[in-house]
Amino acid sequence: MKTTEWTNLLSAPPSKPLVAPSILSADFGSLADDCRAVLDSGADLLHIDIMDGHFVPNLSMGPATCASLRKHFPDVYLDVHLMIEEPEKFIQSFIDAGADHVTVHVEVVDDPMAIAASIRELGASPGLALNPETPVEAVMPFVEAFDLILVMSVHPGYSGQAFLPEVLEKVRALRAKFGDTIRIEADGGVSPKTAPACLEAGYDVLVSGSSVFGSNDQAADIAAIRGTA
Ligand code: DX5
Ligand code: ZN
Numbered sequence: 514m515k516t517t518e519w520t521n522l523l524s525a526p527p528s529k530p531l532v533a534p535s536i537l538s539a540d541f542g543s544l545a546d547d548c549r550a551v552l553d554s555g556a557d558l559l560h561i562d563i564m565d566g567h568f569v570p571n572l573s574m575g576p577a578t579c580a581s582l583r584k585h586f587p588d589v590y591l592d593v594h595l596m597i598e599e600p601e602k603f604i605q606s607f608i609d610a611g612a613d614h615v616t617v618h619v620e621v622v623d624d625p626m627a628i629a630a631s632i633r634e635l636g637a638s639p640g641l642a643l644n645p646e647t648p649v650e651a652v653m654p655f656v657e658a659f660d661l662i663l664v665m666s667v668h669p670g671y672s673g674q675a676f677l678p679e680v681l682e683k684v685r686a687l688r689a690k691f692g693d694t695i696r697i698e699a700d701g702g703v704s705p706k707t708a709p710a711c712l713e714a715g716y717d718v719l720v721s722g723s724s725v726f727g728s729n730d731q732a733a734d735i736a737a738i739r740g741t742a
Contacts, residue, residue, distance in 0.1 A: 522558060522590045523614045523638045523661050523696055523718065530739045531557040531718045533592055535700070536582075537573055538672045538722030544578075545585040547726060554731035555739075558590035560700070560720045561612070562672075565597035568621055569670035576603070576610040583611025590614070594642065594700065594720075596669045597621075601628055608635045616640030616663050616698075620647060625655040640698065644669060649683035656695060661718065662687055666711075667701025672722035676702030681714040688715030705737035712740050 522531070534556045539547035548559060559582065564573040579591060593612040595603060600617040607615055615632050619641055622628050632639035642663035643652050652662060664683050667674040684697055699716040704724035711719060719738050728734040736742045 523592065523640070529741075530712055530716070531696075532725075532735050532739050533558045533560040533698070533718055533720045534725045534735075535560040535562050535672060535720050535722035536578075537562040538726040540726075541574075544581070548582065548586065548589075551725055551731055551735070552586070552589060555735045556725070558592050558613075559586070560722075561591060561593045562722075563593060563595050563597055563603075563607070564670065568598045568618065569596045571670045576606040579607055579610040579612055592616070592640075592718075592720075594640075594663065596642075601631070604628070604632055604637075605635060608632070608637045612637055614638045614640060614661070616642050616661065618642045618644070618669075619652050619655070620644060625652075626658045629655070629658040642700075643683070645677050645680050649686050652687075653690070656687065656691055659695070661696040661698055663698040663700050664716070665701055666699050666703065666707075669701070672701075674702055676704075676707040678707075678710065681710060684711075684714040684716055693717075703738060705734050705742070708738040708740065 534551045564571045566572045590613045592614045593607050594616045598621050629639040638660040640661035641659045644665045666680050698718035699711045700720040703719050703721040
């Protein structure tokens with residue numbers, strides 16, 4: 514677990530929108546080079562999508578990938594998104610592998626308050642995610658125990674899907690209730706085209722996979738997604 518100022522990146526109130534490329538869209542055969550490219554192009558952190566083939570219909574990667582990234586990038590903030598059943602079974606192994614932040618899905622967690630506490634005890638910041646079909650009421654009672662709420666903007670499982678604008682009303686509801694005491698993360702279908710509506714609704718961490726890794730001008734597209742083009 515790193516102890517640099519990055520550790521609280523997702524715990525601090527939003528000072529500016531952050532852009533987090535999802536490595537699911539990187540070329541796994543040159544993962545470190547692809548990550549170096551997006552970081553050199555202005556990405557603020559890396560988003561690591563973990564899928565188990567049960568909670569979502571796809572399989573992706575495990576703690577070993579997180580550990581490899583930590584070895585290559587000792588000071589980069591690693592934001593792990595667990596799209597898995599029984600996430601409590603894997604929190605320790607991802608934090609031991611170097612995760613700074615761990616997000617779990619409200620749909621598969623019995624006791625969100627307990628899991629937030631255990632993520633913090635292990636030295637990482639906790640996040641709670643909800644799928645497009647999950648009403649925002651499902652997370653409201655637990656928000657204050659987490660540093661970040663991930664409002665999925667696609668149905669989880671694959672990159673390259675179209676952004677679902679109907680989720681923006683959940684973002685507005687969270688911002689209206691909690692102000693800037695929490696970070697709200699967009700995840701799925703985020704690009705320079707869809708980012709302005711995300712920022713306007715109140716998202717302040719923008720995950721982008723296919724748009725950034727498929728870009729022929731990553732610096733320009735990252736700046737455009739952050740709204741600083
Ligand atoms: C979807 C993942 C997203 C996805 C983003 O299940 O959680 O992070 O990889 O990829 P794009 O930006 O291509 O939708
Ligand atoms: Zn994700």
